[in-house]
Amino acid sequence: MKKLASLVAALLLALTAIPSAEAAFVIGGENGWQLSTDGIVDVFSVYQSTSPKPSGDRFTTFLSGSPDQFQNFGVKVGLLPSLIAFNIKAPTVNGVDSNVRVGIYPSIQNKNQDTRFEVNPNIDFREFYYTAKGTYGELLAGRALNLYQAKNILTDMTLLTAGVVPAPGTSTTLGHIGYGYLYTNFGPQIRYTTPDLNGVKVAFSVNEPYKISSDTAKTNTPRLETEISYATVLNGGTTLQAWASGLFETATRSKAAGVARPGEQNQSIGGAAGIEAGFGGVDLMASGYAGEGLGMISAQDGDAFGSSSTDAAGKERTHFGFLVQATYKLTPDIKIGANYGQNRQVESDDDKTKRGVGGSFSPMKKQEAAVGMVTYNFNKFTQFIVEYAYAQNTWHDRATQHSNSVAIGTMFYW
Numbered sequence: 001m002k003k004l005a006s007l008v009a010a011l012l013l014a015l016t017a018i019p020s021a022e023a024a025f026v027i028g029g030e031n032g033w034q035l036s037t038d039g040i041v042d043v044f045s046v047y048q049s050t051s052p053k054p055s056g057d058r059f060t061t062f063l064s065g066s067p068d069q070f071q072n073f074g075v076k077v078g079l080l081p082s083l084i085a086f087n088i089k090a091p092t093v094n095g096v097d098s099n100v101r102v103g104i105y106p107s108i109q110n111k112n113q114d115t116r117f118e119v120n121p122n123i124d125f126r127e128f129y130y131t132a133k134g135t136y137g138e139l140l141a142g143r144a145l146n147l148y149q150a151k152n153i154l155t156d157m158t159l160l161t162a163g164v165v166p167a168p169g170t171s172t173t174l175g176h177i178g179y180g181y182l183y184t185n186f187g188p189q190i191r192y193t194t195p196d197l198n199g200v201k202v203a204f205s206v207n208e209p210y211k212i213s214s215d216t217a218k219t220n221t222p223r224l225e226t227e228i229s230y231a232t233v234l235n236g237g238t239t240l241q242a243w244a245s246g247l248f249e250t251a252t253r254s255k256a257a258g259v260a261r262p263g264e265q266n267q268s269i270g271g272a273a274g275i276e277a278g279f280g281g282v283d284l285m286a287s288g289y290a291g292e293g294l295g296m297i298s299a300q301d302g303d304a305f306g307s308s309s310t311d312a313a314g315k316e317r318t319h320f321g322f323l324v325q326a327t328y329k330l331t332p333d334i335k336i337g338a339n340y341g342q343n344r345q346v347e348s349d350d351d352k353t354k355r356g357v358g359g360s361f362s363p364m365k366k367q368e369a370a371v372g373m374v375t376y377n378f379n380k381f382t383q384f385i386v387e388y389a390y391a392q393n394t395w396h397d398r399a400t401q402h403s404n405s406v407a408i409g410t411m412f413y414w
Helices: 002-015 150-154 349-354
Strands: 025-030 033-050 070-076 083-089 097-106 123-134 137-145 186-193 200-207 216-218 223-233 239-253 265-279 282-292 318-329 334-345 364-377 382-395 400-413
Touching (some): 150 223, 150 265
Antiparallel strands (some): 033 083, 083 097, 137 186, 265 282, 282 318, 382 400
């Protein structure tokens, strides 16, 4: 359905902070001002069966921390929470179009799903920004999707499905977060994007810094991110897009007793790239990333997820990953797809010396997942999805954990 496709495209435009007047339902306006809204309701029933977490002190697993076989059924949002957004368009002045976007992303599941009187689903204000766009390009200021690895997640077919299903307690499913790319997150920033230069756009942002590791003491320099993208339509209707993005930040380590490399610097530096082509109902995509001090789940993990950005000696670990994907439209309303991805972490010198030593921490080596899905567009604004996902974690001591999950869901767009 063309309208459903345009709604999805509009959502992706909103997530990348490119306002689109066609993306929203206009509520009203006066004197050149306009108020509109767009959104999504998504609901998935999911079943997962996960093997026990291996014994010992090891890197966090999102699949299940239980020492026993874990099985669970839940009703929740997918990778993308539900969304209600409001867009305010100001009168055009001196050729400059100004817009404000407020995006509220609620989950539907309870934090403790087995408690009858639980009434606290998560409400996430992911977007709160304004843009000013003219012949000079576009300025964005506020809270929006970060640039680094943004297109890696936006081109993943599981963005609008479930993908890898984590243990209960998270606000969304994972898609391929941690299993093909890192979560870029939404954050406060000031960003400039060039005008469209024959299909090429360059964006640069100054962002609020994150803690690189649990031992970070100071975040007194900005995090810098950039993205270069290219999109075109070739003869015959073939669509093509390619992109590259980067991240850089430094942070000072704590001088507290027992901290390795006290007062010295850590850095996060990363690059990512991808390419996607669509022709005759077929869409092929490949993306990847590499860097150091990045982590295994989110770009810079700070205190969370076992602090995989650095090792016990305070040195940055090396990380890389990739995602490959193919989808095909059987009919205008039915699409099938499959993808496979990995996130990998190189064993550091300190990790190697401590491997096998009693009581030592075992870092993650590889997180991989494969997903197959079928989507059906019931009408212009309603979609149904059936999906299967297999995920496996492998630690550097060769211990493994795997998970199988099935998701059946629906999405309503406006």
